[in-house]
Amino acid sequence: xxxxxxxxxxxxxxxxxxxxxxxxxxxxxxxxxxxxxxxxxxxxxxxxxxxxxxxxxxxxxxxxxxxxxxxxxxxxxxxxxxxxxxxxxxxxxxxxxxxxxxxxxxxxxxxxxxxxxxxxxxxxxxxxxxxxxxxxxxxxxxxxxxxxxxxxxxxxxxxxxxxxxxxxxxxxxxxxxxxxxxxxxxxxxxxxxxxxxxxxxxxxxxxxxxxxxxxxxxxxxxxxxxxxxxxxxxxxxxxxxxxxxxxxxxxxxxxxxxxxxxxxxxxxxxxxxxxxxxxxxxxxxxxxxxxxxxxxxxxxxxxxxxxxxxx
Amino acid sequence: xxxxxxxxxxxxxxxxxxxxxxxxxxxxxxxxxxxxxxxxxxxxxxxxxxxxxxxxxxxxxxxxxxxxxxxxxxxxxxxxxxxxxxxxxxxxxxxxxxxxxxxxxxxxxxxxxxxxxxxxxxxxxxxxxxxxxxxxxxxxxxxxxxxxxxxxxxxxxxxx
Numbered sequence: 048x049x050x051x052x053x054x055x056x057x058x059x060x061x062x063x064x065x066x067x068x069x070x071x072x073x074x075x076x077x078x079x080x081x082x083x084x085x086x087x088x089x090x091x092x093x094x095x096x097x098x099x100x101x102x103x104x105x106x107x108x109x110x111x112x113x114x115x116x117x118x119x120x121x122x123x124x125x126x127x128x129x130x131x132x133x134x135x136x137x138x139x140x141x142x143x144x145x146x147x148x149x150x151x152x153x154x155x156x157x158x159x160x161x162x163x164x165x166x167x168x169x170x171x172x173x174x175x176x177x178x179x180x181x182x183x184x185x186x187x188x189x190x191x192x193x194x195x196x197x198x199x200x201x202x203x204x205x206x207x208x209x210x211x212x213x214x215x216x217x218x219x220x221x222x223x224x225x226x227x228x229x230x231x232x233x234x235x236x237x238x239x240x241x242x243x244x245x246x247x248x249x250x251x252x253x254x255x256x257x258x259x260x261x262x263x264x265x266x267x268x269x270x271x272x273x274x275x276x277x278x279x280x281x282x283x284x285x286x287x288x289x290x291x292x293x294x295x296x297x298x299x300x301x302x303x304x305x306x307x308x309x310x311x312x313x314x315x316x317x318x319x320x321x322x323x324x325x326x327x328x329x330x331x332x333x334x335x336x337x338x339x340x341x342x343x344x345x346x347x348x349x350x351x352x353x354x355x356x357x358x
Numbered sequence: 359x360x361x362x363x364x365x366x367x368x369x370x371x372x373x374x375x376x377x378x379x380x381x382x383x384x385x386x387x388x389x390x391x392x393x394x395x396x397x398x399x400x401x402x403x404x405x406x407x408x409x410x411x412x413x414x415x416x417x418x419x420x421x422x423x424x425x426x427x428x429x430x431x432x433x434x435x436x437x438x439x440x441x442x443x444x445x446x447x448x449x450x451x452x453x454x455x456x457x458x459x460x461x462x463x464x465x466x467x468x469x470x471x472x473x474x475x476x477x478x479x480x481x482x483x484x485x486x487x488x489x490x491x492x493x494x495x496x497x498x499x500x501x502x503x504x505x506x507x508x509x510x511x512x513x514x515x516x517x518x
Binding site: 048049068071072075076078079082083084086087088090117348349351352353 | 418419420423426427429431432434466467468
């Protein structure tokens with residue numbers, strides 16, 4: 048058993064058995080992270096560069112921890128503190144780094160398709176850590192891992208994705224993954240933040256009513272409004288958005304069931320989610336972050352095993 | 359084969375009376391077949407004793423990830439091994455590399471007083487590392503190109 052691909056560019060390229068393999072391996076790494084020594088020597092001779100062209104807290108720390116706990120050598124790069132500000136192109140930057148014998152590249156970039164472009168030009172394995180409004184595959188994998196851990200299965204589970212679907216790479220990766228694994232997906236948000244043909248293109252349900260959607264689902268994945276990617280007015284104000292689509296305790300208590308609340312972070316408390324929901328025992332937001340390290344260890348481990356065969 | 363397993367269990371007991379400070383750890387995946395049976399034998403002998411029994415997966419400690427990707431199994435060691443006598447159990451001892459990885463993995467859980475190795479089959483002339491078993495079911499003289507497989511359901515050892 049091994050992955051069918053040598054890069055992780057998006058969930059779109061993975062088969063359902065790839066996804067199962069990653070989730071199953073992540074379970075074993077989660078056990079490693081409970082040990083007295085939370086480190087294994089698997090990637091001792093592998094060097095990984097973390098190339099972050101866009102800001103990040105969770106994803107960057109999570110990848111770095113995952114790499115260190117696999118005993119890989121790690122170099123960190125952030126665009127603002129590098130020669131990118133002197134005008135160096137993406138390909139030149141990466142080729143210069145690779146000439147120092149680097150085996151894998153973890154990249155976040157604000158342009159959709161940047162890692163796909165890189166994959167055509169360089170021999171190192173690439174892990175997409177988020178590209179523009181396209182995909183964020185490791186987030187979708189850790190979300191799926193957390194749902195499976197909490198509910199027990201993905202198949203048949205009803206998942207609602209709520210908020211700025213239009214500009215969210217997390218939403219897109221989650222939809223691809225959940226559909227491949229047989230889950231039932233509804234997207235919910237203001238009509239201006241939901242792509243027009245999403246029902247036909249990605250085979251999901253659309254509901255503009257928050258309460259109905261929450262009443263239907265087992266799990267609600269709440270997303271942030273991506274103001275930095277919006278260049279026109281799509282809703283009147285954050286307060287208005289919060290009134291119609293913000294999730295608060297009163298709303299959850301009015302449902303006839305207990306649903307699981309997820310959020311990929313960073314949260315805007317008081318906008319899409321209220322503090323009394325985010326910190327409640329229905330929320331698994333911090334478990335998501337914890338699982339992120341195990342899932343990323345699984346991805347790096349499986350890709351390192353794969354890329355070594357071609358050498 | 360049942361008699362051999364019984365003998366191994368008794369030899370372990372002989373050296374670790376009442377298993378007071380001793381724990382048993384099977385190596386995943388195939389060593390666990392043997393360790394399950396040995397623990398079962400010991401329970402028959404000492405029905406009132408609780409036996410510290412764990413399972414160890416060594417996939418992430420292998421030295422051949424660059425050659426071949428292995429899929430990990432569950433590690434389950436629900437007790438501390440600090441200061442304990444550990445009996446490691448595997449089905450076939452061949453090059454010694456699995457045992458080397460198991461020792462590395464084990465030491466990440468604590469510092470045992472002593473570690474012993476118990477195997478069903480010892481391919482005694484094909485070692486690549488200085489590792490010897492303390493309890494041996496059967497010794498087999500085989501050459502590198504041959505393979506040894508323990509078929510638990512048929513209760514036999516196949517050489518091919």
